[in-house]
Amino acid sequence: MTALFDIVYHIRASRDRLSATEQKVADAILEDIAFAASASIDQLATKASVSIATISRFAKSVGCEDIRDLKLKLAQASAVGTRFLAELPVLEESAFYAQICSEIESTLRANLARFVENDFRTAANLLNNARLIYIGGMGGASTMLSDEVQFRIARLGIAVTAYHDPVLLRMFAATLTEKDVLVLLSVTGVTPELLEVADIAREYGAKLIVLSAQNSPLAQKADIVIPLVTEETDFIYKPSASRYGMLLAIDILATELALARKTESKELLRRVKFALDEYRGGDNRLPLGD
Numbered sequence: 058m059t060a061l062f063d064i065v066y067h068i069r070a071s072r073d074r075l076s077a078t079e080q081k082v083a084d085a086i087l088e089d090i091a092f093a094a095s096a097s098i099d100q101l102a103t104k105a106s107v108s109i110a111t112i113s114r115f116a117k118s119v120g121c122e123d124i125r126d127l128k129l130k131l132a133q134a135s136a137v138g139t140r141f142l143a144e145l146p147v148l149e150e151s152a153f154y155a156q157i158c159s160e161i162e163s164t165l166r167a168n169l170a171r172f173v174e175n176d177f178r179t180a181a182n183l184l185n186n187a188r189l190i191y192i193g194g195m196g197g198a199s200t201m202l203s204d205e206v207q208f209r210i211a212r213l214g215i216a217v218t219a220y221h222d223p224v225l226l227r228m229f230a231a232t233l234t235e236k237d238v239l240v241l242l243s244v245t246g247v248t249p250e251l252l253e254v255a256d257i258a259r260e261y262g263a264k265l266i267v268l269s270a271q272n273s274p275l276a277q278k279a280d281i282v283i284p285l286v287t288e289e290t291d292f293i294y295k296p297s298a299s300r301y302g303m304l305l306a307i308d309i310l311a312t313e314l315a316l317a318r319k320t321e322s323k324e325l326l327r328r329v330k331f332a333l334d335e336y337r338g339g340d341n342r343l344p345l346g347d
Contacts, residue, residue, distance in 0.1 A: 062120070063134070064119065064127070064131055065134045068086060068087060068119050069083075069087065071119050075118055079114060079115045082105045082115040083115070083119075086131065090131060094128065094135040095132075098112060115127075161301050163288065163298070164286070164299060165301055167286045167302070168285060168306065171286055172283070172284070176282070177283065180266045180281045181317045182317060183281065184210065184215070185314060187215075188237050189217075189218075189238075190216065190237070191220060191226075191237070192219040192242070193226045193239065193254055194219070194242035195221055195223065195248055196243070196248065198244060198300035198303060199244065199303075203219040203240075205304070205307055206240060206310075206311075209308075209310075210311065210314065212345075213321070213325060213326075214325045223250035223254070227250075227254055227257060230255075230257040230261075231257055232261075233263035235261075235262030235263065237263045238263065238264045238265075238266060239258040239263050239264070239265050240266045240267075241267050242268045242303060243275050244269065244297075244300070245273060245287075246267070246270045246276050247274055252274055252278070256278065265278060265279045266283070267279035268283045268285060268303055269282065269283075270284065270286075270287065283306045283310065285302050285303055287299040326345060329345060333345070
């Protein structure tokens, strides 16, 4: 794997120490990264009102080997999308509050429309009959929500553990058998470590439930896929709404599992409520351990 080199950062960080003509190149590039990545050297020189030799010097000044290397790194930077490079208008507070709520609602409805009841029931049946269950998730939302899966399942009296460390996941995936279930969470489904963990678990016969994008590499390895839909907008300043789709999937799966063992679930949830009320007091309608 090649080392990360963020050319946009390096140009911005280097600008004040560049020569006057090199600063013109920097400004021309930062004004339109996509153009700079696709333009010929002559076009870029014309836009910056400098010579080709100046662009060559500029490339080395910002840490590139040559002009070709500069163009390659600009193309990589441009690939992240203009929404992270352009100056986008920021909404007034009352407007973006409503927009955040609207995007959450839209994400929930988009995911619900793609869910298939039988997938959840089949997944719940696998969990209900498993010898043991491991949950794996890495990254922002997947780390947090893999713990959420553990909480939801554990209170039904089922042995379950969530792990986030890639080495631990590899270790414990290697201990699984055909009687066990591994649940992996990944909005994108492309995290290399999770793909490797999935392969290890499958090697030893474990069943694999995946919450991820429908056609992702991780989903392709699963016995059961709970498909997630992500529809990110240009408003980059707020957290991704995609995690709400994953949370909805978790809630549905946990409920299906509870209903699959309805009598046991009811008694165990009663015990949880009794233990909590005795400890904290409060209204009978307080959340059940949330």
